[in-house]
Amino acid sequence: MHQPGCRRHRLGGGRLVGCVISRKELSFVFRIALITGAFVLGDEGAARAEPAAESAPPVKPPEVIEENRPPYPSEALIDRPSGDVAVTATVGPAGDVNGVELTHGIVPALDRAALNAATRWRFRPAERDGVPVASRVQLLFHFEPPPTIAAQPSAGTPSTPAVPSAPRQIAPVEPSASQPAEPSAIDVTVRGRREAASHGASDFEITVGHLAVIANQKPSDILQLAPGIFIANEGGAGHADQVFLRGFDAEQGQAIEFTVNGVPINEVDNTDGHGYADTHFIIPEVVKNLRVIEGPFSPHQGDFAEAGSADYQLGVVDRRLEISASYGSFKTRRTLALWAPENEREGTFAAAQLFQSDGFGTNRASTNASAMAEYEGEIGTHGLWRILGTAYGTHFQTAGVVRADDVASGRVSFYGSEDPNQGGDAQRYTLSLDLQNPSDMGVLAQQVFLTWRTLRIDEDFTGFLLDNQTFGQTYHPQRGDMIEQDYTAFTAGGRGSDKLVGRLLGRPQSIEVGYYARYDHTTPEIQRLRYGTQIPYAIDENLTTDIVNLALYAEVDLRPTRWLTLRGGVRQEYFDYNVLNQCATAGEFVQNAPLNQTCAPFDNSGPRLPTQRSTATALATEPKITALAQLSQPLTLTASYGIGVQSLDAIYITQNERAPFATITAAEAGMIFHEAYIPVDLSARAVGFYTHVDRDLIFNPLLGRLTQSTGTTRDGALISVRATGQWFDELASATYAHATYDQDGTLVPYVPSVIARSDSTVFGPLGRWRLRGHRFTGTAGFAVNFVGPRALPFSQTAASTLDLDASVSIRWSFLRIGLLAQNLTNARYPLSEFFYASNFNSRSEPTLAPTEHFTAAPPFSLLATVSILLDAESQR
């Protein structure tokens, strides 16, 4: 098949000829021109086909099913070579690439990339007289370097790493009766998003890939693949997870800036904690990558990026229609429908899931529904745009904490509950529109987003401790400490950037300027409920807030030498608070009043209105810089320094407060190793880090939320290794962290000192078995999670834990069956431990002194899943 501009090439010693389409593309896109031909091999896999005779059996050449396009290797960006790399791939009768051979190379970096990519191609095998046979194909990879040197969409920007688009068309190979089919030229225009630039060794781009078999049940499973992350949850299935990262107890995400395709999900002034981030609305099957930057080292990172940032990047690589049904322990049921049309981009998909479970133990039932849909389209010849919509709702029960002495005495079971009235509801709706349009000068990106969020949580940490009688009041019985948190928020915002590229000192240099704007209108309210009812009797907090966060940043990407990259800039952050306290007199009372008056029209000085407004603004300057020194081909040393800020909870804002934010100072040094030992790809990282926060947040069980504390300092180290091959994928990491209070040097409680994790999968065809022409493929995964001893209050130490999960799945044609087992050893251990005073009437008299409380980790569970998949694999 000839197309305009086609030039015929003879490559190597092969007879294959074909077309290389040379088309002028935008400077930042990559061209991959493929030439396929049918070197049909005999049973022994002969290298060349004999000239066809008139009586030769009909031959059908192999057809491409799955491509793997290599991005332009970063190690080649220094010299920026271009040209064609030809690879001869041997395709086995099963359609897999059994061997690759460099036929024509350019430079080692490009050659390696092409060889590595070729090993991952899959074909519908060649056939001779209807029988699959081995064959050889030549793949031609055309590399052209981008003029825009690795742009940096870190957490919070709408860009994702460069990923080849789906090919515009794949020309089918039509066999002739007497000779091998005329090879077709497959011209692919790669229209990708800006590739993320590294901000040091703690900048992790996590592709789930085959690890999905073991780490794809919840969005937090994916987050745990990042080094140093430990997930707990004391609030129930609909409550945000508690996240620990590098010495930070980020509670429900308050110290991590979470985004989904650049849409922020941290909730300002949430009643459970300022910065609360609930990722349960994300359907894990539509998560393509997760980018975690540990530390505030990128000018793209904004509010809440104390410990770092996590950006869930959505997309469905394996195009398909999938319907799955799962059933498992504790009557857990999940239904998923996923549609990712074949001829659309990875960013086009629609998915919906329904989930219900009785939960383990007592009072842990939950129900939720989530829907996510995105369309990714093209603007002009090189631009992209996306529109994303999400909807989510949940209702859940919570077991809450139990007292250790009640469990020891048998009053409450290990998986029981002190107060069965705990639980909550939540809804979330998001709409986002973003576009990215490259030009000759650079890349322009814009995004706008809207979010509506409601949340209600009932939690009881202290039982009957706090509702004390006051002198002069009419006697009231102990009404209980149940906290009801109600939160509603409307968020609107946008971000944008423009990157300009030029040359200086003979090397490409760039500068990017950008902005971020976010407005939140929230109504957080906290009440106390009479035990066993939904009747409130007191108000702890009742606010109406309007918060504006504006930011401007500039970042440069400089290459003073061939081996040194300096990447950094400055971000200026502006916060504007307008807080109306609807109940500023909460707790005031008058002697002989019948009961405590909530929001009383008086205070200690006399009559007044119960409302009070506070306003404050603040401006912070955050410099950030990263140096990358490539000492040799696979080894890069990095060093980073950054200042970050975190806005304060509106409840702490006082009139004209000058600096209503906490300041984070961080530094780290590390090493990045990446080498392709075809067919194994090996990468490793090692980092030493330091972080200081001048005003930290600590969980207060008496209030059921985070409260301000003094400054803290954290330091530690991590190591991470990932090895991927044709039949396996291994990701392992270990992190050490040490966190102390500046005031007295004591340890910050609850933070794990050591976190180690290993996720392993093996995959591939199950022998030569076939049924009706379709082979069986299998995937097995195994995960080990070790959490070292954790410092607890009062010099206590929580014991270390070791959690094992395993999963296996088998696929035949359109059918896949999977089984996931979690907590294989049925280990019984506290997932979260706290020490504070509570009174759940467990003794004849109230208990007012501190004691141990905990939430139980889930026991052993099984989940079986049956899936129907209509994709290229099912059509083979």
Next chain:
Amino acid sequence: MKLWHGALEVVALLVLGCGGTTGGHLISMPLHAGGIARDVSQPFAFTTSQGWTVELDQAEVVLGPLYFNIDPPEPSVFRSGVVIVQATEQFVVDVLNPALQDVLGGADGETGHAVSVEIGFYTTAESYNDTITLPAPLAADGQQGTAYVAGEATKSGTVVDFAGRVQITNALVSGLNPIDDVSRVAGAVCDLTFTTTSGPLQLRVDPSHWFDQADFCSLVATSVDDVSDGGASDGGASDGGDGSVDTDTNAPASGPCAPTRGTVYAWTDTNPFNTEALAGLGGSVGVYDFTLGQ
């Protein structure tokens, strides 16, 4: 797998052990209670601020729970501050016995310095459900008392024999005197530094101030007889005031009241003496002495 877990734990513990602590410690200790140290061969006698000389034959009190607080209590609320140590079981103290007795359950909490202690009393008020089983004489004849006292009170020649229970009942509860206030000592003074090496917590109860506000004459049905009949026994009838001692009473002509000889006076929960004695039990200074043994 256990080997790997153990190895990882050793490494992690070494790492954690080098890093410091979170500060403070949880502690627990025995609790011992008894009367003040004295010579038991001698009667226990004392003089109240009202001028009564009291000789106790029997005195028992039900105490608990105990809450040791780092702050003095706020006057506006019934329970405030931070409790660092508690003893949640109720116990009976024979305040005339100087031997310290072990209290079931002991005390537990955290290290720190306590300056006040909240002491609970046994109550039969309906809003409380004190479950301790009281021995006689604290519980008898269908009645249950916070304390039981028996003895003799003398003032200006008037001798009142008394025996009975100091009770906390619904009759004492009102808006101005809620049960939370009536049934406890809000903040008895103490000065205790709890450490990980602290010995047993010891409580000695001194009843010598229990009756500082009490008038024993409120137990007596009749008042002072205006004798004028030369002291003849007339059943207490007025005899014109001749100053002679009426042989029917224990009161001299000039005594505060005229109790009947040989009568042991008791009281009900509504008698002023009950409230006065209860106030004495609730004294914040000089009544309850807490120390930490070696």
